[in-house]
Each structure stands twice: as C-alpha cells, then as structure tokens.
Amino acid sequence: MTHSDTSPAALVKTACIILARGGSKGVPRKNLRPVGGISLVGRSVLAGKSAQGVDHVVVSTDDEEIAREARRYGGDVLWRPEELAGDTASSEVGWLHAYHALKRKHPALNRLVFLQCTSPFTTGADIDGCLAEMAQKGADCALSVLPDHSFLWGYDAAGFGVGLNHNERTQRKRRQDLPPSFRESGAIYCVDAEAFARTGQRFCGTVALYPVDHPPVEIDTLADFDLCSMIANTGKQPMIGTARLSAVKALIMDFDGVHTDNKVIVDETGRESVVTSRGDGMGLSMLRTSGRYRLLILSKERNPVVLRRAEKLGIDVFHAVDDKVAALDTWLSENDLNWEDVLYVGNDVNDLGPIRKAGLSAGPSDSHPDVLRAIDWVLPHPGGNGALRSLCDSLLACKS
Structure with a gap:
C-alpha cells in the first residue's frame, strides 16, 4: 500500500x-x-x-x-x-x-x-x-x-574553444577515463x-x-x-521501483474493470457478455509461461463468463466471492504465500480490502477515485484496454 x-x-x-x-x-x-x-x-x-x-x-x-x-x-x-x-x-x-x-x-x-x-x-x-x-x-x-560522460567545451578569453573537463591540446582520453561528472x-x-x-x-x-x-x-x-509517452507505454519505466516488483510472487486480479472495460452487453434474452483485450491475454500468457508467478482471478461476479475467460487464459479463478480478504487468506495459506508476496490489481471500492493488505497494489487508469488514492501503482491504460498488458510487460522486464 x-x-x-x-x-x-x-x-x-x-x-x-x-x-x-x-x-x-x-x-x-x-x-x-x-x-x-x-x-x-x-x-x-x-x-x-x-x-x-x-x-x-x-x-x-x-x-x-x-x-x-x-x-x-x-x-x-x-x-x-x-x-x-x-x-x-x-x-x-x-x-x-x-x-x-x-x-x-x-x-x-x-x-x-x-x-x-x-x-x-x-x-x-x-x-x-x-x-x-x-x-x-x-x-x-x-x-x-x-551520470554524464560528455566532452564539455567552453570559450577562452579570446573567444576560441577550450576543453572544460579535458585538455584539447593532449591526446584525446577515452570517455571512461574522464573524471566522473x-x-x-x-x-x-x-x-x-x-x-x-x-x-x-x-x-x-x-x-x-x-x-x-x-x-x-x-x-x-x-x-x-x-517521447515520454512512448517510453511509458513500453512498460519498462513503471512508477514502481525494481525492488518492489522483484518481490512479487503472486498476481491476483479482479475481473470486471480490470480484464474488461467495466461495461456489459445485455441481449434481449438477458444474456450478458463482455469484451476483453487480446493484448492483455498475451501478456498474461507470457507471465504464466515464465513460471515465476502464481496467477489468480478473484471476482464477486457470478456470471459464468468469468470462468470461461479464466479457462481460456489457463489461470486459477474464484468467482462469486463476497469476502475477498477471507478468500485470499485461505488461498495464500494453501499456497505457502503471504500478503507481502501479492500484487493485487483492482478497480473499485470492493477491492479496497485486498488493496490495503497486499504488498503491492495496482489499478487501471480509470479506476474509482478511492482506489486511485489507495493503490501504489496506477497503470497507464484503462481496464480491458491494455492495463494488464503494461503490468505484465513491467514484471517481465524486471525479472529479465
């Protein structure tokens, strides 16, 4: 937190x-x-x-x-x-x-x-x-x-160029031989x-x-x-330091608003469907394949679409969970993990419990204001639109 x-x-x-x-x-x-x-x-x-x-x-x-x-x-x-x-x-x-x-x-x-x-x-x-x-x-x-390894120049009294951190009248030094500047x-x-x-x-x-x-x-x-936006979007300059990312052993995610854009499509029969990101899915697949993290989707949602998406991704899932902290207490104990090992990703007020207990917390850029104030790491994209991919890229870059 x-x-x-x-x-x-x-x-x-x-x-x-x-x-x-x-x-x-x-x-x-x-x-x-x-x-x-x-x-x-x-x-x-x-x-x-x-x-x-x-x-x-x-x-x-x-x-x-x-x-x-x-x-x-x-x-x-x-x-x-x-x-x-x-x-x-x-x-x-x-x-x-x-x-x-x-x-x-x-x-x-x-x-x-x-x-x-x-x-x-x-x-x-x-x-x-x-x-x-x-x-x-x-x-x-x-x-x-x-650190600056440049050869610096200025003007002498006559207006001619003169070396400031090197002597232009002698053999040129290698950059690594210059005094630290x-x-x-x-x-x-x-x-x-x-x-x-x-x-x-x-x-x-x-x-x-x-x-x-x-x-x-x-x-x-x-x-x-x-330029800075391009750098930020690579995921290689996250707002969280490498030491904190390196401590992560488990990635636990809410579903609605994290895997999705927090919207639902309802047809005339009342059947609900959602839209997810293939880019997010690819990032999670690479994270799972790396073998470095335990992955879990934890959702209050009772719609079976949560189960289907978790199956597609090959990720463990708990759904229809009303008390997320209690559910995670049990899951962490069963997997020889503790809260300090957890990176929790949520977007709404029902995620505040695990957000406050997790060693590291994150949320999409369009999360609820209370969540934005509580989390450690605001991801550079909205839910369902690359937020998870940027997180996965940062974790993979850190471990590499």
Whole structure:
C-alpha cells in the first residue's frame, strides 16, 4: 500500500512539496497533460506517496483543476497566492511559502523533498534513495543526477574553444577515463528544512549527489511529451521501483474493470457478455509461461463468463466471492504465500480490502477515485484496454 499519510493527526517529519501552477507558456496546461495515461501532477503525487521516507505529499497550485487532479491521486493541496505563481516567481519562493504553511501545521517537520512535475519517471524508490544519500553523507541537501560522460567545451578569453573537463591540446582520453561528472536530472531535490529556511536556496549547504537511471528528459515541449509517452507505454519505466516488483510472487486480479472495460452487453434474452483485450491475454500468457508467478482471478461476479475467460487464459479463478480478504487468506495459506508476496490489481471500492493488505497494489487508469488514492501503482491504460498488458510487460522486464 502507499506509504504517506495525509491525515491531520499523522506525525509529519518529511514532506514532499510539488509546485504545479496553472500557467504554462511553452505547453498550455502542461501539468495536466498525461504521460502513460496519468497527468504529470498525478505522476508526481504518486511518486511521493510511494516513498517510504515521505510522510505527507502536498501540491502547491493556483489552479482549481490541478487541485482536483492532485486530490484525485491522494495529494493534499495548498493554495498558492497569485503573486507567487507568475512566470517570474522562482521555485524557491513557492517552496518557502509551502514550507512555512506546513511547518505551522506540522511542528516536527525537518526534511523537505521537492519534486518537479516535468520529470515523469521519478519513483518512490528514487526519493528514498536521495533521502538516504543525504542522511548517509550528513549533507544539508541532495539532488538526483544523471551520470554524464560528455566532452564539455567552453570559450577562452579570446573567444576560441577550450576543453572544460579535458585538455584539447593532449591526446584525446577515452570517455571512461574522464573524471566522473554529473548533470542535474531536475527530478528530486531534498533539503534539511532548517537550512533551507535559513538560506532560501535549494543548495543550502553541503550537497550529496544521488545518481538515477532515468530517460534524460525534462518535459518542456510537445515533442518531449511524445517521447515520454512512448517510453511509458513500453512498460519498462513503471512508477514502481525494481525492488518492489522483484518481490512479487503472486498476481491476483479482479475481473470486471480490470480484464474488461467495466461495461456489459445485455441481449434481449438477458444474456450478458463482455469484451476483453487480446493484448492483455498475451501478456498474461507470457507471465504464466515464465513460471515465476502464481496467477489468480478473484471476482464477486457470478456470471459464468468469468470462468470461461479464466479457462481460456489457463489461470486459477474464484468467482462469486463476497469476502475477498477471507478468500485470499485461505488461498495464500494453501499456497505457502503471504500478503507481502501479492500484487493485487483492482478497480473499485470492493477491492479496497485486498488493496490495503497486499504488498503491492495496482489499478487501471480509470479506476474509482478511492482506489486511485489507495493503490501504489496506477497503470497507464484503462481496464480491458491494455492495463494488464503494461503490468505484465513491467514484471517481465524486471525479472529479465
């Protein structure tokens, strides 16, 4: 289940702040545009919520639609004054405003995480890694960086080219022989809250670097959106870290709204039929053939179509189940598994019980709002339209 607790009573020591204003000159309404079926602000909220070291996630915005989107994915909202939301306002000004508002409500607050919506592939594991690096180094701040093996050039006083990290007058070195260098990924900045408040700068003292393995893209144009969407749709950059995917031993799925589009066709005799995705079926077939996972369909639905689809896929099935948690308690015990081994996929409120108990939970992008707020992983497609295929591709890529 997701980690961060946005309830007022929760003790908040580490807060994640996401700036998402409504105005955007380059790409209008940029923060609401989707990558892999999820808006940029939604992806940032989900990353913050899945970090084990983050207690609270807040979106600072001046836009009501962005506020609704943030709440949809389980983030808290802080209204940003107009004078702090213009094109010339720095990020630091917005972060300071959010920090002071949070500090009044949460006196124990001592660490801040700043996430940028324009980096859509940030994961909770990345955030935890950046926080851990800051703590391990005893640094005042930390940031996510990308290893850079480029030969960098600048100008000398006469206007001629000169090597910055190499000497152009000597034999060219191999890239691997250059001194280590990094560039900001633009995704994550972690700070000691007191040092940040004192200096007003994200680099508020000693700096720790945390290398990340992300596509080196910060979204600023429509072409960037197209590129990131293609990457997201491969399933090879899921919003869940590799360590959590690697722990999965059993995939348990609801049927309606997960295998299907949550619609039903009823003919004049009252007979019901549904539509499923061949792509989802292929993904599940590859997952089953891999032999690495136990697969189960668990449905409240009493229609025999659930049984027929499970038979077609070669997957175990329990249907007409009213108490899903009790049914899974029994099944897990019989198969020498526990809840921590489970990746549960559901889309509606009757799935919240197993979602909250499973080691990892997921749902299609069109899941009920209560489910979107509860799950760890929002899949990039709707139910019955590639959601399961993207999940299967991510699991297979992780194991390979």
